[in-house]
Amino acid sequence: MASEADYVVRFSRTERALHWIHASSFLALLASGLVLYVPSLSERVARRPLVKDVHVYTAIAWIVLLALVVAVGDRRGLRGTLRELDLFDEDDRLWLRRVPRPQGRFNAGQKLNAALTASFAVLFSVSGFLLWLGERDTRFRFASTIVLHDGLMYASLALLLGHLYLAVLYPATRHSLRGMTVGTVRRDWALRHHAKWLEEDA
Amino acid sequence: MPLDAPRETPSDLRPYGRRSFLGVTAVGLSSLLWARPVWRSLSGIARPVENALPAGLVPSGGWRIYTVAATMPRFDPKTWRLRIDGLVERPVTLTYHDLLGLPRAEQVSDFHCVTGWTVRHVHWGGVRFRDLLAQARPLDGARVLSFVSAERPYVDTLTIEQAELPDAMLAYEMDGKPLRREHGAPVRVVIPDMYGYKNVKWVERIVVGRSAGAGYWEIQGYDVNAWVGRSNGL
Numbered sequence: 001m002a003s004e005a006d007y008v009v010r011f012s013r014t015e016r017a018l019h020w021i022h023a024s025s026f027l028a029l030l031a032s033g034l035v036l037y038v039p040s041l042s043e044r045v046a047r048r049p050l051v052k053d054v055h056v057y058t059a060i061a062w063i064v065l066l067a068l069v070v071a072v073g074d075r076r077g078l079r080g081t082l083r084e085l086d087l088f089d090e091d092d093r094l095w096l097r098r099v100p101r102p103q104g105r106f107n108a109g110q111k112l113n114a115a116l117t118a119s120f121a122v123l124f125s126v127s128g129f130l131l132w133l134g135e136r137d138t139r140f141r142f143a144s145t146i147v148l149h150d151g152l153m154y155a156s157l158a159l160l161l162g163h164l165y166l167a168v169l170y171p172a173t174r175h176s177l178r179g180m181t182v183g184t185v186r187r188d189w190a191l192r193h194h195a196k197w198l199e200e201d202a
Numbered sequence: 203m204p205l206d207a208p209r210e211t212p213s214d215l216r217p218y219g220r221r222s223f224l225g226v227t228a229v230g231l232s233s234l235l236w237a238r239p240v241w242r243s244l245s246g247i248a249r250p251v252e253n254a255l256p257a258g259l260v261p262s263g264g265w266r267i268y269t270v271a272a273t274m275p276r277f278d279p280k281t282w283r284l285r286i287d288g289l290v291e292r293p294v295t296l297t298y299h300d301l302l303g304l305p306r307a308e309q310v311s312d313f314h315c316v317t318g319w320t321v322r323h324v325h326w327g328g329v330r331f332r333d334l335l336a337q338a339r340p341l342d343g344a345r346v347l348s349f350v351s352a353e354r355p356y357v358d359t360l361t362i363e364q365a366e367l368p369d370a371m372l373a374y375e376m377d378g379k380p381l382r383r384e385h386g387a388p389v390r391v392v393i394p395d396m397y398g399y400k401n402v403k404w405v406e407r408i409v410v411g412r413s414a415g416a417g418y419w420e421i422q423g424y425d426v427n428a429w430v431g432r433s434n435g436l
Contacts, residue, residue, distance in 0.1 A: 042267040043384045046274050086219035093216075115219045119226035126231065134317075138423065138435035143318040144237035148230065151237065 006187050008198065010105065010179035014073030015081060018066060019180055022121075025062030026160070029055060029124075033153060059128055085114045091196070102195035113163065120156045123148065238318060264321040267384045268398075270418060275352035275404040277387040284389065288348075288410035291339035298388055301374065304329045304337075309369050311394035313401070314430045326392050327375030331365040334372055338410065346414040349391055350407040358402045358417030359426070360393065362410075369394055372405065397428040 011019070032055040035041045036048065045051060070078065084106055091101035092108035106114070127149040134141035166173045167180070173193070179185040190198055233240075245264070279298045287293035307330045313321045331347070340362065348359045364370065370393040374381055381387045386403025393400055399419045420426050425433040 037266065039265060039267050039384060042269070043274065046269060047272050048269045050272070086217045087215040088218040089216075090214045092218075111219050112222060115222035116226060119223050119230065122227050123230035127234075130234075131317075136423065138425075141316070141318075141435050142234050144234050146318045147237035147241045148233050151233075151241075152230070 007184040008187050010185045011183050012077050017069045021065045028058045085111050105197035270356050271353045285407040286338040289341045289344040290410050294338045305333045316397040316434050325377045326373040328371040328373035340410045344410045346411050348409040349402040349405050351402050352404040352406045356418045359414040400428045
């Protein structure tokens, strides 16, 4: 058995709460959205008005819960996390070109994933709100809104599948799931994958 | 993004995270202006991929199935009836068999939904309204048809003049097959010059009248005369 000292804290409670709220909301929105979108599911489930309500209220709950966690959580820590995700150094740039370089708490791929996920969240919210509003007020109906909303679904589904593969299946990286569940990861694993993070922390 | 101003930032640090976020968000928002034309020009490329997938997995041929009630009406040819009444000389009740016996019309037309999607070159088979109405013979002063759907409480209207446009019909076939359940089996209105919500599915009664009540979506502010490209803010 590894002792306490062999583990390091990778994700705070605030970070984990945000991650899992986002993840579970995304899955609920995907499921209800697919029922609205995929013809064979639409036919089987029917109850479109109900499924629509589930979709819309899940979206509202998602945004409210995220805001709530930011409001009561460790905001200072989050500001630091944002800064880490924002900044790319020379090692990150080389790493993206597949040159093996030591990485910080987030590797360059994870930073890009975070930026894309945040963009998609904004775009999903805006296009979803416009779909809702356009049904009520024709001045807000744009022919491209639905194309954007659907396109985002395909793009984010691809991103999610890649994310799940690395977090759950791929042997070298799947230990990181522990960081997002209990918060800690093995020190020797962190040294191999996120060497600069341990240096900075030391 | 409320980021702290970087303090003692080493010179090789670049805010690529922020730039990716802002760049992708900006491109995404701008796509509200160009996504549909671009998607249309690409759909020719996507078609073979779509066709290779199992039917019903993606909106096939671009159809999306919109309903308003808890369940979709189920069609039983033995019990189904189409009632035409109101301001007519002779109210009639047609069976599915009666309907198929009326003069048959065919057409290929595009279907436009008010939410922004379009299905091109749909092959419809059905009955022209002129032939259908001849069964009941509307009286003088009759101007409007109300189409009552088996999917309660969906209803919508057309003027007789609109219904008698050369490419409007009550369709019972789509792309060479009997109309499928999700497309309104056994009969739906087809009027290609108007958005889909005027193309009532699961029609079971046509009431002929002098003036029109508001249809399901029209109560919620949609245009009564839903001409494609000239209504509903589009």
